[in-house]
Structure formats: C-alpha cells, structure tokens
Amino acid sequence: MTAQALAQVVASGLLIGMVYALIAAGLSLIFGLMDVVNFAHGEFLMTAMYATFGIFVLTAIDPLFQLPLIAAFLFVIGVVVYRVLITRALSVKVNSGMVQIFTTFGLAIFIRGLAQFIWTPDYRSIRGTLLSDKTVSVLGVYLPLPQLAASIVCVLAFLGLYLLIEKTDFGRALEATREDSEAVALIGVDRHRIFAMGWGIGAATVGVAGAMLATFYYIHPGVGATFALIAYVTVALGGFGSLGGALVAGIVIGLVEALTAVIIPPSLKQLGIYGLYLLVLFIRPRGLFGTL
Amino acid sequence: MPLLEVDRVSQRFGGVAANQDVSLAVEEGEILGLIGPNGAGKTTLFNSIAGTLVPTSGRIRFQGQDITGIGPAACAERGIARTFQVVRNFETMTVLENVMVGAFNRTGLTAAAKRIALDVLEFTGMAARRDTFAAELTPPEKRRLEVARALATQPKLLLLDEVMTGLTPTEAQAGVQLVRDIRTRGITILMVEHVMEIVMPLADRVVVLNLGRVLTEGKPQEIVRNPDVITAYLGEKYRAGAAAAG
Amino acid sequence: MALSSAFPAAHGAPDAGERRRRRQLIAGAIVLAVLIALPHGTSDVYFQNVLVLTLMYAALSQAWNILGGYCGQISLGHALYFGLGGYVSTILFTQWGVPPMIGMLPGGILAALLALLVGWPCFRLSGHYYAIATLVIAETGLLLFLNWDWVGGALGIYVPFKTESWITFQFRTSKLPYYYAMLGFAAVLWLVSFWIENAKWGFYWRAVKDNAVAAQSLGVRIFRTKMAAAAISAFFTGVGGAFYAQFVAYIDPDSTMSTQLSILIALPAVLGGIGTLWGPLVGAAVLIPATEISRSYLGGSGSGIDLIFYGALIMLVATLKPEGLSGILGFRRRRPEPLAREGEATSATP
Numbered sequence: 059m060t061a062q063a064l065a066q067v068v069a070s071g072l073l074i075g076m077v078y079a080l081i082a083a084g085l086s087l088i089f090g091l092m093d094v095v096n097f098a099h100g101e102f103l104m105t106a107m108y109a110t111f112g113i114f115v116l117t118a119i120d121p122l123f124q125l126p127l128i129a130a131f132l133f134v135i136g137v138v139v140y141r142v143l144i145t146r147a148l149s150v151k152v153n154s155g156m157v158q159i160f161t162t163f164g165l166a167i168f169i170r171g172l173a174q175f176i177w178t179p180d181y182r183s184i185r186g187t188l189l190s191d192k193t194v195s196v197l198g199v200y201l202p203l204p205q206l207a208a209s210i211v212c213v214l215a216f217l218g219l220y221l222l223i224e225k226t227d228f229g230r231a232l233e234a235t236r237e238d239s240e241a242v243a244l245i246g247v248d249r250h251r252i253f254a255m256g257w258g259i260g261a262a263t264v265g266v267a268g269a270m271l272a273t274f275y276y277i278h279p280g281v282g283a284t285f286a287l288i289a290y291v292t293v294a295l296g297g298f299g300s301l302g303g304a305l306v307a308g309i310v311i312g313l314v315e316a317l318t319a320v321i322i323p324p325s326l327k328q329l330g331i332y333g334l335y336l337l338v339l340f341i342r343p344r345g346l347f348g349t350l
Numbered sequence: 351m352p353l354l355e356v357d358r359v360s361q362r363f364g365g366v367a368a369n370q371d372v373s374l375a376v377e378e379g380e381i382l383g384l385i386g387p388n389g390a391g392k393t394t395l396f397n398s399i400a401g402t403l404v405p406t407s408g409r410i411r412f413q414g415q416d417i418t419g420i421g422p423a424a425c426a427e428r429g430i431a432r433t434f435q436v437v438r439n440f441e442t443m444t445v446l447e448n449v450m451v452g453a454f455n456r457t458g459l460t461a462a463a464k465r466i467a468l469d470v471l472e473f474t475g476m477a478a479r480r481d482t483f484a485a486e487l488t489p490p491e492k493r494r495l496e497v498a499r500a501l502a503t504q505p506k507l508l509l510l511d512e513v514m515t516g517l518t519p520t521e522a523q524a525g526v527q528l529v530r531d532i533r534t535r536g537i538t539i540l541m542v543e544h545v546m547e548i549v550m551p552l553a554d555r556v557v558v559l560n561l562g563r564v565l566t567e568g569k570p571q572e573i574v575r576n577p578d579v580i581t582a583y584l585g586e587k588y589r590a591g592a593a594a595a596g
Numbered sequence: 597m598a599l600s601s602a603f604p605a606a607h608g609a610p611d612a613g614e615r616r617r618r619r620q621l622i623a624g625a626i627v628l629a630v631l632i633a634l635p636h637g638t639s640d641v642y643f644q645n646v647l648v649l650t651l652m653y654a655a656l657s658q659a660w661n662i663l664g665g666y667c668g669q670i671s672l673g674h675a676l677y678f679g680l681g682g683y684v685s686t687i688l689f690t691q692w693g694v695p696p697m698i699g700m701l702p703g704g705i706l707a708a709l710l711a712l713l714v715g716w717p718c719f720r721l722s723g724h725y726y727a728i729a730t731l732v733i734a735e736t737g738l739l740l741f742l743n744w745d746w747v748g749g750a751l752g753i754y755v756p757f758k759t760e761s762w763i764t765f766q767f768r769t770s771k772l773p774y775y776y777a778m779l780g781f782a783a784v785l786w787l788v789s790f791w792i793e794n795a796k797w798g799f800y801w802r803a804v805k806d807n808a809v810a811a812q813s814l815g816v817r818i819f820r821t822k823m824a825a826a827a828i829s830a831f832f833t834g835v836g837g838a839f840y841a842q843f844v845a846y847i848d849p850d851s852t853m854s855t856q857l858s859i860l861i862a863l864p865a866v867l868g869g870i871g872t873l874w875g876p877l878v879g880a881a882v883l884i885p886a887t888e889i890s891r892s893y894l895g896g897s898g899s900g901i902d903l904i905f906y907g908a909l910i911m912l913v914a915t916l917k918p919e920g921l922s923g924i925l926g927f928r929r930r931r932p933e934p935l936a937r938e939g940e941a942t943s944a945t946p
Contacts, residue, residue, distance in 0.1 A: 095724040146915040153918045155723045155805075156870050159670045160914040167859065168907025174900025279900065283855065287735055290728045326743050332736040339717045339729060400813065426815035438810035440803050446611060451803045454796045455815035463796070481612035503814055 059320065062198060067316045069199045073209040075312020077267050080212040081285060082292035082304040083219060084263040090299030091236050091256040094144065097162040100286025101169035102261050106132050106268025107277045108173060111182055114272075120188045121273050122207065128269040129262040136261025139165065140254045166282065174279040182277040189273065208270035215266045216305060222259070223301070232256060236299075287328075288315075291335040297348020306346060310334075351414055353378040353538050354399065354430075354507055359408030361394050368394040369405070370562040376507065381529065381539045383553030383570070385546075387583050390559040392542045393435070393511070399540070400432040400509055401425035412507070426455055431505035433496040435512045439484035446471065446480040448495055452502030467502055473535075474498040474528060490521045497528065501537075508532060510541040514548045526552055550574065558582070617794060620873060624790070627877075628783060635775050644771045648843065650884040651778035652836060657864035657876035658785040659832035662792065663711075664862060665871035666801045667825035669719070670727045673734025674833055674861045677707035679741070679853035681834025682841035686753050695763045700838030707834030708827040719822040734858060741849040752848025755841060765842040774843050781839060782877070785832055789873055797824055805871075833861070859906060860887075867913055869920030878922045 085099045096102075106128050110121050113128075121128075147161040184190070189203035223229035235242050235252040242249055275281070292311045296303025311331050318330025338345060352375035361369040369391045376382050386392050397403040399410060404419040411417065412428060422432075431452075440448050446467055453466035471477045474494055479487065484495060493513055500508060510529070514522050522545070529552060533539055543549040549556065550570040557567040560582040566573065573579055610618075631651075635644055656678065664670050681703035688694035688702065714733055718726040742750045760768050767773045792798045800821045803811040808818060841847040851857070868879025887902065913920060 095728065097727075143911065143915060150915065150918050153870055155668050156664070156670055156866065157914045157918050159672075159724060159727050160866060160910050163672065164907045164910025164914060166907070167903050168911060171900040171903025171905070171907055175904060179900075287732060290732060294728070323743070326739065328739055329736065332732060332739070335732055336736075343717055343721055343725070402809075402813075422809075422812040423815050423817045426813060432813050434810065434813070438807045440806040440810065442806055443799075443802060444612065446613065447799065447802075451799050451811065451816070452814045454799060458796050460794055460796065460799075463799075499814065 064320075065197075065199050067320055068313065069196075069201060070205065071313040071316030072309060073201065073205045073312070074316070075309040076209040076212040076216075077271060077308075078288055078292050078311050079305045079308020080215055080267040081264050081289050082296060082308050083216060083301055084260040084267075085289050086293050086296065086299055086301060086304045087219075087263070088256055088260040089293070090301075091232065092148075092239070092253055094148075094158055095162070096257075096260070097159065097286070098139070098166035098169060099260075099264060099289055100282035100284070101166045101173075102132060102135065102282075103264045103268040103271070103285050104173060104277075104279065104282035105135065105169060106265040107272040107275075107281065108177060108182075110269045110272040111184055111277050114184055114187070121184065121269050122188065122211075125211070125266060125269055128265045132265025132268075133258040133262040136257040136259070137254045139261070140257035144253075144257065145250070166286070170279050170282060173282075177279070179279055183275075184272050184277075187273055202274065204270075204274040208267075208273065211270050212267060215263060216301075219259070219263060219301065228255070288331065291331050293345070294335055295338050295345050297345030299349065300345070300347040303345055303347035352376055353413060354540070355409075355411040356395070356399065357409045357411065359395065359398055359405045359410060361391070361398060361403060362406045367562050369398070372408070372559070372562075372564055374557050374564065374567065376538060376540055378506075378538055379533070379536065380554045381533055381541065381552055383549040383556040384540060384542045384559065385544075385549060385556060385573075386559035386565070389561070390582075391562040392559055394562075395559065396432075396509060396511055396540075396542050400430065426503050426505075429504070429506035430509065431500035431503045431507070432509040433493075433500050433511050433513055435515070437489075437492045437496050439487070439492055439495055439499075441485040442483070444481050444483055445476055445487070445495055445498075448484050449499050449502045452499040453504075455503040466504070470498050470502045473531070474501065475524075490517055493517070493525070494528070497532075501532065505537060507538045507540065510539060510543075512542055512544060514543060514545045522548060546574075613794075617790075620790065624786060628779075631779055632776075635772055641771060644775060646885055646888045648771065648775050648778050649888065650880050651775070651782045652840060652843075653860060653864055653884050654877045654880035655778065655782040655785045656833055656836045656861045657868075657880055658782070658789055659829050659836065660861050661865040661870065661872075661876050662789065662832075663825045663829035665865055665875065666789075666792065666798060667822055668723065668801070668805045668871075669715075669822060669825065670723060670862075671730040671829075671858075672727050672862070673730035673732075673737075673855070673858050674829075675853050675855070675857035676730075676734040676737045677711060677830040677833040678837040678840070678857065678861065679847070679849065680710060680737070680837065681707045682837030682847045682852050683741070683747055683753075684834070685838035686755055686841045686847050687747065689764075690753060690755065696765045696838050696842050697763045700835045703838045704831040704834035707837075708831040711826040711830030712823055715823050715826040719819050719826075730858075731855070734853065734855065738849050738853045741853060748848070750849065752846060752851075755845040755847070757845070765839070766845075777839060778843075781836065786873070786877065788828070788832070792828075793873060797821055801825065863906060863910065865920075867909060867920055869922035870918070872920070872922055874922045875920050879920065882921065 081103060085096060088094060088096050109128055109131060110124055113119055113124055114121060143161055143165060147157050150157045189207055192203040193200045194203060194206065223232060231247050231252055235247060235249050239249045288311065292307045293304060295310060296307030314330045314334055315327055319327035322329065354376040356372055356374045359369055359372045360367065372395055384392050384395070394403065398405050401420055401422040401424065409416055409418045412430060417425060417428065440451065449467040449470055450463045453463035456466065457463050468477070471480055474497060476494060476498055479491065484492065487495060497513065514525050517525060526548060529539060541549065553570055555567060556570050556573045558565040558573060558579050565578055565582055566576055635647060638644065660671065660674050681700065684703035684706055685696045685699035688699040689696050714729060718729045741747060747753065757766055757768065758764050760766055762773070765777065800811065800816045803816060804818055804821065812818060837852060864879030864883050865876045866879070867883055868877065869875030890902065917923065
C-alpha cells in the first residue's frame, strides 16, 4: 500500500487510540485505588453514549457542549454504584473472590439488559452535530473532525486527570489511600469518601470518552462489551493501576488494531489486539508499567 | 552430617541487611533454640529456612541437599514443617480436616490421610475436638492445631515460630511437654522463642542472633551468663554485673 | 492441666464428615430416583425439552463449579470449552464418521488442554486477572470460529441424521433417551464433585481458599492444584458440548461460544451456592425452567428482560446472599464465617 494510505491508517489508529487510553484510564484508576476490577466499565461507557444520543435527539445540544453534563451524570452513577453495591460487596466475607467479580459483572449484564429494553437492540447513530461529516486535511491525511475532536478531548481529559492526581490535595489523598488504605484513616482521611470519588472520577472519564465516541460510533447495547474488552487488553498491556501505562497502551492498541485491519480481513481485526494481549499475558503479565 | 546447615546466609531488603553471614547447624534429634532481641533477624532467618524467603546470598542445606530457594511446598515435601507466629488455621474446616491437609503431604488417599490425622490428633491431645471448626477454637487450641497440622506432614525438622507467646504458665507447661514429646518421636526441632523461661530448660543448644548476625551459640547455661548476650538484650550497664555473677 | 488425651481415639466411629457424606449420598440416590421417574409423568415434548436443558445446565454448572467454586478461580468464558467440545465431536462425526459417543472424548480433552493453556500464565496471578483472561480468550475463540470456513463460519454445521442409536447419540422417535443421557451426565458430574470434595484435591482447594500461605507450608503446590481443577472442569464442559450438538443437531459459534452462554453456565452454581455439592443442581432447577417459561411469555432475548433478570439476580446473590439458595434451604453444612484476614486486602482469591 502507498505511504499515503499507510499514513491514513496510522492517523486513524492514533486518534482512536487516545479514546481507548481514556477509557482504560478510568478502569485503571479504580483498580489501582482499591484492587477491584469494574466489569461494568464498558456499560458505563455505553450509558454515556446513549445519554449523549438521547439528549441530542431531544434537545439538539451538541455532544461537545454536553460533555460537562455527561461527565457529571456518570460521576454520580460511579459514586452511587460504589455506595450501594461495592461497599456491600467488599464487606462480604464468604466467597469474597466470587462476590467481587460477580457484583460488577452482574451490574454489567443488568445495565446492558436495561439499555436493550429501553432502546431496543437497533443500532443508533448521531447525525448532524457541529462536526459531523467534516474532515480536515493535514499533510495529505484526511482526519474526520468528530474523531479528531474526540481525540483532542481525550488528551485534555487525560491531562486534567494527571493534574488532578499530581497537583491537588485530593490527588495526594487518592495516592495515599492507594498505598495504604488503612493508614490514611489515622490522618483523618475518610477512605470511603476517597473510594467513592475514585469511582466517580473513573466513571466520569469513561463518560467523557463515551460522549465523544457517540459522535462517530454506532450505539447499541453490545457496544459496552466491545469496548470493555479493548479496555481490559489496554490495561493489561499498560499495567493495572498505571495511568501513564494506560496512555501508552491506548495508543499502541489503537495502532495495532488499525494496522491489523490492513493485513487481515477487517472482520478479524480484533485478533491483532487479542493476540497482543495473549503475548503480554505470557511474557510480561504485569504489563509495561504495572506492578503485580 | 547435621540435619540442617545454614551456610553464610545473608538477606537484604533494599538497603537493609536483615541477616548477615549467618551460619548454623542443627543436629538430628536436638532441640535448637533461636533467640535474640527484637530486630535481630530471627524471623527472616526462619522464613529463609522454611522456604518462604530466598536468601540474597549463602546456601541452606537439608540432609546434605541444597534447598536454597526451593519454596515452602518443596520444603514440606522434603520434611521441613513450620508453624506461623500469627496462627493460620483453615477457619472454615474442622480440626480433623485441617490436620488432614497436612497429612495429604505424604499420601494421596483420603483414608490414609485420615488415619495419620487421627493419630496426630491423639498425640497432641486434640482428638476430642476433631469435629470442631477451627474458627471456634480457643487461642491455645488454635496454636496446638498449628503444631498438629505441621506434624501431620511427617517432617524430620519442625520449625516453631514463637509458639509459646501469649500462653498462660499452665498452657505453656503443656506446650513444653508437647515439644518434648515431639522430640521423643524423633523429630528435630528449631524454635524461635522470646520467652526465656521456656527456651532455656527446653533447648539442648541455643543460637543467639543480634543485629542480623550470629552473636554466639552454646548450651543454655553458658548463654545466660554470656556478657555479650546480656548486653545485647539489656544494654551495656548490665554487662559488668553479669560477668561478676557468672 | 495438660491437654493430654484422656479420651481413647475413636477411630472406628464415623466422624461428622463421614455422617454428612452418608446423608448426601442417600439424598443423591433419592433425587436420582425421582428424576428417573419424572419424565414418565408427562408426554409434553416442550416440558421434556426443558427437563433435558435443566439437567444439561446442572451438569455444566457442576463442572464449572469445580474450578470456580471449589478452587475459587472464576471463569467467565467457559462457553468456549463447551463449543470446542461440540465442534470437535461434530466435525469428527460429519467429516470422518466418528460416532459422538467416542468423539466427545477428544472434544473434552482438547477443551482441557486449552484450559491448561489459559491457566498457565494466569494462575500465578490473582483471581480477577484470570477472569479477564477467560473473557478475552473466549471472545477470541468466538471470533475465530465465526470466520473459519472449514467449520462453517457463522452458519455453523448441521448434523445430519444417520442412524437412531446410542452410539451416534441420535434419536428421532422420542426425547427420552436424550433425557436419560443428560441425567446420566449430570449424575456423573455430581458423583465427581462428591468424590473430589473428600479427596486430596478437594481438601487442598479449600485450604488454598482459606489460607494459601499456610497451605503452601504444608506442601500444597497451588499452581498444580489449580491446573488440575481447570482441566477437569473444562473436560466435562467439552463433553457436554458434544452432547448438546447431537441433541439440537446443529452447532454454530453464536449459540455455543457466546458470553451469554458462559453466564448461563456459571449462574446456576452462583445462584444455588458456589462451591457446594448441591448448588449447581438447585440453581439450575430454579433458573432454567424460569428462563424457558419466561422466554415463551416475554418474547425472545431481544427485549433484554432476561438480561435485566440475570443481572439483578447475580447482584443480589453476590451482595446479599453469596452462599446461594442451598444455604437457605439448609442443604449445605453449617460453616462458620471465615474471620477477616489480618492486613490482607479483600481482593479476589489468589
């Protein structure tokens, strides 16, 4: 293929990679904080996508302007899920391994069923936003504006996340709770509050990703499962609990997926990233930047 | 040939040397006490022998064979059993089942494991409690279960990690008797202990650790009079008094 | 006063464990007798169908329970083994005429080997790593089979009718032989669980779940015991797939390798009581008829109501009643709650 076409593929891989990175960041944040895998992470994304769609259809507010609303909405969902479900799951002493996994896994199934019930399995898409169907040409490569905007928003969100964790008191409390959740109680930090905030922020980040994703990706009840798998693979590659790892891995996964579609039939393009996952699993289970 | 040989074992954690150049030997059939003030490196050494820690340098030999770093399960298979300082019973299993887990170390058959377990329970005086869940035992009973479970693996060397801590004098006396009974059965014992009144009458020999190194070793009567040992435990000002009394 | 043995060791008298096992065996025999007689009470084909499926899911869930319940490693992609077993058996039958009664063995074995491959990197890591890996790998398998023309791709394989016999496991005149085959399968799985509970592995798995560090110090090789559980579990799941392919005379990736199916395999055990002998059967007996009946009334799975139901059920059981239904019904033995372990995070079992 021509250099031009290759550049096109690489570009689109990079753009979607940023979205993958942000989705993975939310998952990694929660895991790093309390050693819990949120198996409903994909369904949080799906909820954000449907919410964006619904609001757009009803009020014609462009997804870009919906962002604060969607982020807040998902934040609340994250906190509620923590307070109602996760606290109960963590306090169970019998079969604790099963309980942790199945609590969020059950939630995922539940939310998916709810979406299917409310919206039917039909594929939905958002048309006619500010940026729809527009492209910009950079060095001969065509970048669709929705994808470009999504990528930029995700980079900014990542930056925001980084600043939040590194530069604010809350971020320091988060880090401290991560290291020793029992000790922080001694210095007056309410770890339940930190955990709840962690869930809220983790959900909000995936909400931002979802709102942007909705502008160019089909919305249907199975979309959560699709992106959840990508998220698991990304976090596995980057390392559970590492935000920097999520960033690097997201970009790598985006590229690998795009390039795989060139080499093998597009219906099989996921095999590239699944193969990468298996490689990571066998060779370096803790991923690039993770600790085990 | 000694049953267990610790050959210049050092253990570093980052910048901290928990054990430095520790060498000792345990002869078959003896009760060896391992003592020392807090932070001496007893637990680290203990865990190295038990296979939980891999020494940074040095070797550990059991029955002449190098067992450095083979891991706790392999150690158990070779005949080294241990107890835990903070009791680690299998809470959802009964006393009998707990001990059977140990017994399965030597057999694959449930019936055989049960026979071994019942024998051990009788030996340690827990036969009456065999159907009680471990979670419902009293603390001294839990300690005893730890020992029984380790015994069921049919070890040649039993490592006891501060088994007498927190027992009343009566309970401790029973514990001492049990240790003697275990030795009579032909099992060699290495015990880490804080309680001097226990170790001194019980042990044949004592090794004293201090600051990660072996300070001295010898018979209990010699150790208690050793000025260096007294200094290590009590500080310099008691040193002269000890020399005079000895 | 020394705690010396003042009581002679009662080696002869059965202990609590033995008595419990005798009770279980008697109960098992009674249940079996009832189940043998059951289909004669009805000639309704639909009802017989539900019974066959209930028994199949009971068996599959019992197999899943060996790894997920006793051993504590949650697999969310068990359908892969089911589908693999079904495909191997079906391809051997349609391409080379190997009767499924024989073909189910290589099906099971291949599934077991795959499970070992999955377990090998994962069993050294904590439980949720394994759960994620099973999800990804099942999805990979599904994707491969959907695009693999030799096995029919998305269209699957129709199993042609050759002869009505037990060896080909095909029956036209009645569903009853399928029922008894499934009953036999479920009974075998129950017996396997019953035996394992009292065998070395059963003890080792429980020990690892209670306190892995202590178990290791007693000679338990954790990795090996997990691998054993995975292989046994996957083997029987694969065999079940072979049975199923003959029962419906058709196999395709979406119906035999989907996440939906993986959920249905795990759910009876979770609902009925994970890690117990009766859990999977009780769970299947409640769940499968309810699923089938609701499907007829509420329409196909397009509505999403079944997912809402499953999801809610899973969350309720996980957070409110993790011992499952059989705990309420008093089947399982009284077990004390494990004490919260000092200093350890309550993360998934290692």
